[in-house]
Amino acid sequence: MKTLITLILLILFSQSTNATAYCSLRDPVAQIAQLFPQKTNQLSIVKEVDDSIRAQVKRALPSNDLHFNELGRHTLYVVMKDKQALGYVHVRSEQSKWGLVEIIWAIDKDLTILNFAFQRCRSPKKKIINDESFKNIFIGKNFKELKGLLSSDGISANELVLAKVQDAPDLVNVVLRCALKTLLITEILWGTDLESFK
């Protein structure tokens, strides 16, 4: 009986599986082609975002957490042009007041942001993605540089950033948090695997 109760508690409170059936998984091939038009294929590396990764995210980014959809097994795509790796792509979700915002990140081999696109964003301000000055807040920056854009609360952008996007402060906060978590998790979880593509 004790074993059964322990098993049930383990199942209920351990946090690393996907809530949806795997037949619904879709690779973001159209978005990868949009971010890397010259690509010929992508190479998937599937790894598990578990409680230890979650704890490392909380340590590196205090006041932040991962949404339960972000736990479980996730894919990092190495974007290939024939036998050459062009960069990496990772899709990550961030909670917002319009539901989850899913952002597809193109990452350079030195783990800086190359580009990004909304896979799903239901903010009325989502067209800001077409604004170069908005994108340039993130493009070319690594984790440390992006972390420097956070305000003291650890979850929103600082005043200098907000001044550049006065009409979409909530969205820029969401994108910044998502970028930070993406680069951090990419390095922690896939860093070793990516050594061979540098």
Next chain:
Amino acid sequence: MKLLFLTLYLLLSTSADADITDNLRWSLDASARINVNNATNNTSGIYALGLDTHKVFTGPTGDIGYTVAQLYFTKLSNHTPFPWMFDSKNDSEFIIREAHVNYTAGPSWLPNIRLGHFTFPFGLEESIDTNGRLLDYHHGKNLGAKLDWGLGLNKVLKHLEYSMSYTLGGKDKPQSINNSYALSGRIGSLSFHDFVIGFSFFDGEIDNIKRKKVAIDWQYYWGTWGILGEIALGKDNKQKYQWQKEKTALLELNKTSINERLKLYTQYVFLDRELEIAPQRLINMGLSYQLNSKLEVSMSARKQLTTPKSAEKEALFRLQLRLRY
């Protein structure tokens, strides 16, 4: 079936993965569903325990393809009428849900090739998976089956995606039975956008019933709200020696909480068959709540608005607890 195993062997032998667990996702999937039907004064249950797996095969220059395999032990309890894959109201069976290989490594102009047991590419179900959920787009009822064994072609292009299939019409059996077959397909805009539109067709003979259908489906999301629909026109020969025209429509309004734990939906379903006195209309309402990444509780209620010619109005309440570990 031999072709499926041959394809799997080719994927395994060309894959650069160090071992079979590389790029493998797997979950134990358990669910308990209680159905209370007020019209027939019957309470029934369906219990399922299965293994859900997904594996990506890779080579040195990229992905070669992936497999999805889902095997479920399913037990009925006092379930009347019992689904076609069971022999009695308390029967139990091992059921293969999705079990297919999708070869994706061809050149960009070549479609991906799918082989195995998969859901017919048709209507809303193509982009919204209802496998194991109370949410339902009546795929099986409209087409004669939800899944079938066969071959498919699919691709996601820059602005649209498509999926076509030729299957054997044997439903759970990888064979053609009495010349059964099904030709099905859907072409639509990209399914991750806020507005999605798709066109589908179906031409098949399953269980000695011929069906021909065309459909249009759409989804529109605004904030945390969604409005979905599917309209299908077609005909079948359920009545012997006679084709019967049919019009079906489904309209859904849904709402999701901002953390996506809670999902609510309401559906209006309309079915108008030639030679029947009046169209059938029903309403489905449902919700699901994700307690954590493993455990989901969902419930739904169905109310038939028109009385069928040989039965009482259906009033069905369902409750399901689903655990994925």
